[in-house]
Amino acid sequence: MTAQTITAAGGAAGGAGPGTGRAALRRNFWRGVWRVLRRKPSRMLGAVIVAGFALMGVFGPMFYPDHLPRDTAALYAPPSWEHPFGTDFEGTDVLALLITGSRYVLLTALVTAVITVVLGAAIGLFAGFRRGRWDTVLMRITDMKLTIPGLPLLLVLSTVWKFTSALEMGLVLGLLGWGGVARAVRSQTLSLRERGFIEAARGLGLSTTHIIGRELLPSMAPFIAMNMLISVTGAVYAQVGLFFLGVLPFDANNWGVMLNLAVFGGGAMSSPAALPYLMAPLLAILLLTLGIVLVVDAMDEIFNPRLREE
Amino acid sequence: MTVLIRRLAGHLARGLVMILIVTTVSFFVIRSVPGDPMAAKYEKLVEQGMSPEAAQRAVEVLYGFAPSGGLWQQYVDYMTGLFRLDLGQSLTIPGVGVSTVLFSAAKWTILPVLAGTLLSFLIGVILGVYAAVRRSGRLGDALAISGSLLHGVPQYVLALLLMAVFTTLIPILPAGGTADIMYEPGLNAGYIGSLIEYATLPVLTYALASYGGWILAMKSSVVTVLGDDFILAAELRGMKRGIVFRYIARNAILPLFTILALSLGTLFGGAIFIERIFNYPGLGLMLIDSITNRDYALMGGAFLLITGAIIVANIMADLFYTVIDPRVRGGEGAP
Numbered sequence: 001m002t003a004q005t006i007t008a009a010g011g012a013a014g015g016a017g018p019g020t021g022r023a024a025l026r027r028n029f030w031r032g033v034w035r036v037l038r039r040k041p042s043r044m045l046g047a048v049i050v051a052g053f054a055l056m057g058v059f060g061p062m063f064y065p066d067h068l069p070r071d072t073a074a075l076y077a078p079p080s081w082e083h084p085f086g087t088d089f090e091g092t093d094v095l096a097l098l099i100t101g102s103r104y105v106l107l108t109a110l111v112t113a114v115i116t117v118v119l120g121a122a123i124g125l126f127a128g129f130r131r132g133r134w135d136t137v138l139m140r141i142t143d144m145k146l147t148i149p150g151l152p153l154l155l156v157l158s159t160v161w162k163f164t165s166a167l168e169m170g171l172v173l174g175l176l177g178w179g180g181v182a183r184a185v186r187s188q189t190l191s192l193r194e195r196g197f198i199e200a201a202r203g204l205g206l207s208t209t210h211i212i213g214r215e216l217l218p219s220m221a222p223f224i225a226m227n228m229l230i231s232v233t234g235a236v237y238a239q240v241g242l243f244f245l246g247v248l249p250f251d252a253n254n255w256g257v258m259l260n261l262a263v264f265g266g267g268a269m270s271s272p273a274a275l276p277y278l279m280a281p282l283l284a285i286l287l288l289t290l291g292i293v294l295v296v297d298a299m300d301e302i303f304n305p306r307l308r309e310e
Numbered sequence: 311m312t313v314l315i316r317r318l319a320g321h322l323a324r325g326l327v328m329i330l331i332v333t334t335v336s337f338f339v340i341r342s343v344p345g346d347p348m349a350a351k352y353e354k355l356v357e358q359g360m361s362p363e364a365a366q367r368a369v370e371v372l373y374g375f376a377p378s379g380g381l382w383q384q385y386v387d388y389m390t391g392l393f394r395l396d397l398g399q400s401l402t403i404p405g406v407g408v409s410t411v412l413f414s415a416a417k418w419t420i421l422p423v424l425a426g427t428l429l430s431f432l433i434g435v436i437l438g439v440y441a442a443v444r445r446s447g448r449l450g451d452a453l454a455i456s457g458s459l460l461h462g463v464p465q466y467v468l469a470l471l472l473m474a475v476f477t478t479l480i481p482i483l484p485a486g487g488t489a490d491i492m493y494e495p496g497l498n499a500g501y502i503g504s505l506i507e508y509a510t511l512p513v514l515t516y517a518l519a520s521y522g523g524w525i526l527a528m529k530s531s532v533v534t535v536l537g538d539d540f541i542l543a544a545e546l547r548g549m550k551r552g553i554v555f556r557y558i559a560r561n562a563i564l565p566l567f568t569i570l571a572l573s574l575g576t577l578f579g580g581a582i583f584i585e586r587i588f589n590y591p592g593l594g595l596m597l598i599d600s601i602t603n604r605d606y607a608l609m610g611g612a613f614l615l616i617t618g619a620i621i622v623a624n625i626m627a628d629l630f631y632t633v634i635d636p637r638v639r640g641g642e643g644a645p
Contacts, residue, residue, distance in 0.1 A: 144328055147624060152579050152597060152616045156609060159601055160339050237464040244466060245586055247601050263470065263587070272478050279474070282467050289462050 036302050046294020053288050057106035060099040068092045068100065079276050086276035088258075089265070094280045097258055102284070104166050104254040105236055111170025112177065112235035117228045119174065120181025121220070125212055127182070128189025139186065145179040154238065158247045165251070169242075173235050181227050188220055222303030226296050233292050240285060255281040314632055321625040332617045336610040337388050341381070392614075400608045408611040412593065416615070418488060419585065419592030420577050422509050426516030427577075431570055433517075434524025435563065441525060442532035442562075454529060461522025466583035469515045473587060476511060484508050486589030512588045516581060520573070527569055531562040568631050575623025579616030 037043050071091040079086045085094035127138040153176065157163075163172045192198060193216070201211050242248055243256025246264065250257045262278040355365035400411045437453050444450035460468075477485040484490070489508050493501040535541065535558050544554050573580075582594030589595070593612055600608040 140324075144331065147328060147620055148332065148617055149576070149579050149620055151582055152613050155582075155597055155601055156336060156339055156613050159604075159606070159609065160342055233462065241464065241466055241583060245583070245598055247598065259466075259470070275474055275478060278470065282470060285467055286463065290459075293458060293462055 033298075033302055036298055040298075043294055043298035046291045046298060049287060049291025050295050053102065053106060053291065056099055057103045061103050064096050064100050068096050078273065085280040088261070088277050089274070094258075094277050097253055098255070098280050098284055101252075101254040101258060101281075104252050105239065105256075107166040108170045108173070108239050109232045109235040111167055112173040112238075113228045113231045115171065115174025116177045116181055116231045116235075117224055120178035120227070121185050121217075121224050123178065124182040124185025125189055125216060128186040129193060129208070129212060129216070131190075135186075138182070142179045142182050145176070146183070150176055150238070151241070154242060155245070155247055158242065162249055164248050169239050170235070173238050177231060177234065181224075181231070184227065185220065185224065188223060189216060192216055192219055222299060226299050229292050229296050229299075233289055236285060236288060240281070255284060314629070317632060318625075318629060321628060325621045325625055328621050329614075329618060333389065333392055333610075333614060334385075336613050337385055340606040340610055341384070400605055408607050411608060412596070412611050412615055415591060415593050415596045415612075416578060418590060419579075419581055419594065422512045422584075422590070422592070423516055423577050423581050424574075425509070426513045426581075427520060427570070427573055429513070430517040430519075430521040431524055431566075434521045435528045435566060438525040438528025439532055439559070439562070442529045442536065445529070445533065453525060457522040457525035457529070459522065460518060461526055463519070463522075464583075465515065465519045465581075466587060468519050469511075469584050469587040472511055472515055472518075483511050488591060509590075512581065512584050512590050515584050515588075523569075524566070528562065528566055531565050532558060535562045564634065567634065568627050571627035571630050572623055574626075575620035577623075578619040 037047060069092070071087060071093075083093045083095065085098065088094055088097065123138055123142070127135040154172070157172065161168075161172075163169050198211060198215055201215050206215075240254070240256035240259065243250070243254060244259040244263070246260050250260075258281045259278070262274065262281075356362055400406055400408050434457075438457075441450045441453040441457070445454070473485065476483045484507060487508055489495070489501060489504040493504050495501055538561070541554065541557060544557055578593050579597075580594075581590075581592060582597065584590065585592045585595040586598055593616060597609060597612040597616070600606070600612060
């Protein structure tokens with residue numbers, strides 16, 4: 001591996017490098033990213049898939065009317081040029097359902113990921129940096145959160161609060177999901193705070209906010225970013241699962257609603273004709289997972305020089 | 311030994327606090343359900359001509375605690391009921407206690423999940439060793455990738471895929487239920503065969519969904535041990551490959567046992583999606599049904615049982631680790 005990319009990654013991770021060389025470092029960093037992506041085409045594919053889903057969520061629903069047209073003459077139509085994934089039990093195009101539903105799914109996942117990461121990183125940093133009593137209390141709470149199983153808790157919660165809107169769903173999943181990130185960030189903080197550069201910062205008399213914001217956080221940024229991507233997949237699974245189980249009212253169309261209707265309402269299990277309707281959301285979930293896994297793999301190598309192959 | 315006892319005491323105290331929290335949460339969830347089903351039921355009974363006291367008692371039986379009185383009084387009633395393992399009565403199956411309903415459902419969850427866990431553990435551990443030793447080879451790489459993919463895919467996606475393949479496309483396995491109704495339940499070959507046939511898809515799904523985690527954990531554990539100095543030392547001393555392998559295996563499997571003990575906590579609540587999809591009448595399906603039927607006493611009980619199992623498994627896992635790993639037993643365990 002060339003020294004160039006290592007300094008580039010170090011510059012991106014260190015964050016506190018001299019201000020003059022920063023632009024050059026950043027340029028080198030993007031060159032490093034490009035090189036890592038190019039070395040394995042699968043990683044490029046991952047980036048393309050994730051970007052494709054993002055575009056689909058943002059722009060996709062704009063191409064469709066609010067009420068999707070129904071073709072009552074073609075219930076459960078097989079895949080064709082007109083309907084690439086066939087039609088559902090009402091004759092609606094499955095691809096249209098998939099695309100209009102993706103906005104809800106991805107928006108929720110984004111809200112969840114942001115809340116998870118912000119809360120988790122804040123709590124983990126605070127506990128790991130302060131140590132002492134606060135650390136003990138916060139980690140006890142985190143342990144308890146990690147012990148209570150998420151899905152049953154969500155099911156029980158759904159009886160009191162119908163969190164169907166994308167923001168509410170994201171809020172619930174985020175508030176329930178920060179435990180793992182907090183744990184991991186705390187242990188990273190504990191190991192980083194003993195390193196030379198933090199000690200040097202403390203010796204220089206820099207403020208705690210400076211040390212946390214400028215020294216600790218940038219070193220952990222890649223790690224936190226990876227956690228954010230992983231929590232996106234978790235959020236997609238959880239919300240699709242909740243709608244699939246049918247414990248929440250179906251206010252808007254999304255992949256979970258599609259799955260529920262396909263399996264329990266549309267009888268996709270009894271007739272092979274309805275299989276494309278069932279398979280479309282499943283394929284979308286699998287493809288999104290694959291994309292995110294590949295991107296995380298690429299990020300791992302960009303930010304972790306030890307993993308790079310010579 | 312004193313270390314062990316101290317840890318056990320600490321864990322038990324923490325477990326009790328957790329159970330207290332969980333029951334409190336489910337109490338307040340049941341209390342704050344929109345429309346207050348208990349008050350509604352109470353008023354309905356009074357309207358039907360029941361005396362207020364009798365109506366109150368009837369509702370108390372149904373929900374596990376009295377609808378009137380202060381919130382605190384209700385809470386204390388509910389908790390003392392729990393202490394006597396009295397979880398109230400199920401609404402959907404009248405006259406039967408919630409605990410009876412729960413325990414009859416539990417067997418349909420425990421057996422398939424246990425079978426699935428053990429199956430995936432064995433296969434995952436064996437293939438994990440192979441993937442670690444041959445990690446630069448093609449097959450090792452493929453195994454690791456298969457592990458990552460299966461680990462990443464949610465249970466319900468796997469369940470739906472398997473169901474679509476084996477019940478719709480190639481209909482060789484039954485789509486749902488526990489056994490064919492034409493067989494008399496009991497110890498006869500037909501019934502048992504039918505049980506196994508009906509459990510195949512749920513167990514297979516569970517095993518596939520957890521296999522990825524095992525192979526990845528075992529692989530990383532073996533890779534870590536392979537880099538340890540004592541392995542290098544053993545090789546330098548010219549020890550036989552078999553003995554070195556035993557060194558590796560003994561040290562690498564240790565963390566896996568902890569994960570296994572932890573995963574036994576999901577014996578009760580780990581198959582919610584699978585049970586819903588294959589219509590398998592375990593605890594997960596019971597939890598969902600209780601929610602759709604607004605049977606809150608049953609819901610609270612199922613939630614408590616599922617969470618309690620995880621708390622107990624956590625305690626067991628930690629104690630087990632203390633016993634099995636001398637490094638922790640030394641008393642310098644992590645805070």
